[in-house]
Amino acid sequence: MAGFRPPHDAGSSRRDFLRNGSYSIALVCTFGTTESLKGPSVQTSAKLQTSAARRAQFSSPFTPFARDLPIAPELAPVSGKNGVDVYDVDIKEGLAEILPGFETPIYGYEGVYPGPTIRARKGRPAIVRQHNQLTFDSNVHLHGGYVPAAHDGHPMDVIAPGASFDYTYPNEQDAAFLWYHDHAHGRTARTLYYGLVGTYLLHDEREEELELPQGEYDVPLVLADHAFNKDGSFRYAENVDLGFRGDTMLVNGAVSPRMAVQRRIYRLRFLNASNARSYELRLGNSRQMLQIASDGGLLEAPVARSSFPLHPAERIEVLIDFRSFKPGSEIVLQNVAADAGTTKSVMRFDVVDGGGAEEARMPRGRMRTLEKLPAPNATHRWDLSLLTQGGVQWQIANRGFDPNRIDVSTRLGTSELWQWHNPSNRVHPMHLHGMLYRVVERSSGVVHPGERGWKDTVGVLPGEDVTVQPWFVPYEGRYVFHCHSLEHGDKAMMLQLEVTK
Incomplete structure (x- = not known):
């Protein structure tokens, strides 16, 4: 792992990073007392320097729902010749605006966290050219993708510092919520924690036939728990048994954000990008959501449920119909898992006017027919x-x-x-x-x-x-x-x- 700068408190005891005390709606983010972890460099920008006043101001817990939900930028292809979309991505250090008044050093695709969203289409291949500008080996795994072995991001197939690799994705599978992340063996816990995560949305004609929400009403949500040092950098400590557990809930890189929603149907795509934390997600007053998809795409039929578990790396897609709520309504999404602690408040939906005539619909019957599997031979x-x-x-x-x-x-x-x-x-x-x-x-x-x-x-x-x-x-x-x-x-x-x- 030459060149990779691990945290110098790696191996600390569980209590140094677990913050699973009794729940308080104000207790969402706490600062550690240790120095900044030596993950991404903290010397990348003079803007990172913070005054003593700022540090004092944000040494107390943060309040949830104080920031609007960020939406990851969509990556545009640099070429579309011969029916193949080519994307160009730099894997590099960057700064993320996560905490008010601070810029958090990260590793990021295009230097952002989460990485940019790639929207692809079934039957149209993509080439994603990844340039490793970090000081250690990296690679990229398209999680959930039907990908040839040489392009899967096997943990031993790495991109050396300064080198590049063209990942070819045939996109010959049904529409699904995929995601991409680093998979170099032995360091994924750190590189994913420090930001090497992005979403890859594969679309097809069946989605259009079902008239599911599109555009701004189709929203990927990347969930991850983190902890912070006093300078705003991520705090990480390795725990091989339990896995890392943070005290702060991030959605798309913001602390328990709020999302303004129109009185429309929304397609919400949930990804658990946490190192080890599992969630049980539930809307306030146990309001129903309509699950339409899991990791590999659409279910055969939609499933109404008031809560659902989400383990690391799993994806679940739900539709929520906000037309039944009055403007000004606030609907909180909570993590009700037994060990939620200070990660209980996930995000809030704030209903506003606008949106015009509804173009999407809530599916009621069969959405697809799942392929019949051959009889198992072992x-x-x-x-x-x-x-x-x-x-x-x-x-x-x-x-x-x-x-x-x-x-x-x-x-x-x-x-x-x-x-x-x-x-x-x-x-x-x-x-x-x-x-x-x-x-x-x-x-x-x-x-x-x-x-x-x-x-x-x-x-x-x-x-x-x-x-x-x-x-x-x-x-x-x-x-x-x-x-x-x-x-x-x-x-x-x-x-x-x-x-x-």
Whole structure:
């Protein structure tokens, strides 16, 4: 990891960064007493220098809903010749306006956090040319994408400092909420925490036929918990067991923001980009939301629900009809998970006049027909465990990651049954690269209709067995599957899959 500047309080005790005390609506953000972490450089701009008055002003807790929701910029292609959209992205240090009066140093795609949104279309390939301007190796994984193995962002396939790589994305899959992030092995917990996250929205004709909300009414929401030092920089401390837990809720890089919504139907796309925190999201007064999609795209039919879990790396898309609310109404979205603590207030929707005639509609019947999977031709049981003898290592089936070993081989076009067995006391969001699966069974109860569609990540709860059926299409090659609690993945909770013809 030469060149990467890790936090100098890495390895501190849990109490140094966990802030899960009793909930108070004012207690959203606290400052640490340690010096700024040596992640992104704090010397990138003179504007970063803050006066003693500013520091004193913001040494107390922040109030939620004080800032408007930022919307990530959309990245425009630099070329569209021959039916291929080409994008150009610099991976570099930047400054983010997260806290009032401060600029937080980050690593960012185009130097922003979250990174710019890429809107792609099914059947139209894209090339994303990534230039690594950082001082350490990086790479990019299109999470949830059907991507050839050489372009998947395998943890060992990295872009050296000063080098570039053209990631080719065929976009030959149904519309879905994908996202892209760094995946260089051993440091993803830090690089994602410091900002290397962006959204990739893949569209198709079926969405248009369903008349789902578009444009400004189709909003990606990147959720992540953070903590801060007194100079406004991110504070990070590694915890290999629990994973990092912050005391501050960020949505699209703003502390518990407010979002002005017209009396229209909105499509809200939720991504859990946290290192390790799981959420249970619920609207005030348990108002209903209509879930229309999960990781791999549209469900067969919409599902009405008043709350939903969201584990690290999972995506859920919901429609909310604000036409039934009067102007001036304020609807709070809360995290009601048992360990929410000061991350309880997620964001607030402020209903305003305007919007004109509604062009979208709430789907009521079948939205799509899911492909029929071939009968499984093999079964695997993957035990998820923590090894503490001779060092700490999270393992799958009593093995840690070895880039020179293939842990399971399968044939292109087939399917299998994989059972994740979790005897540990931590949630493990298990992610498979390059392909999708269906959740077949949960030992804790019936599989919820909201996760019966295509998935690439599933939260396996403590003491639970979860059986999934992956479909090994559309590409052959070497891929990985791993826990997306980032500290777990960095500490070897990852195996390799090879798909052959």
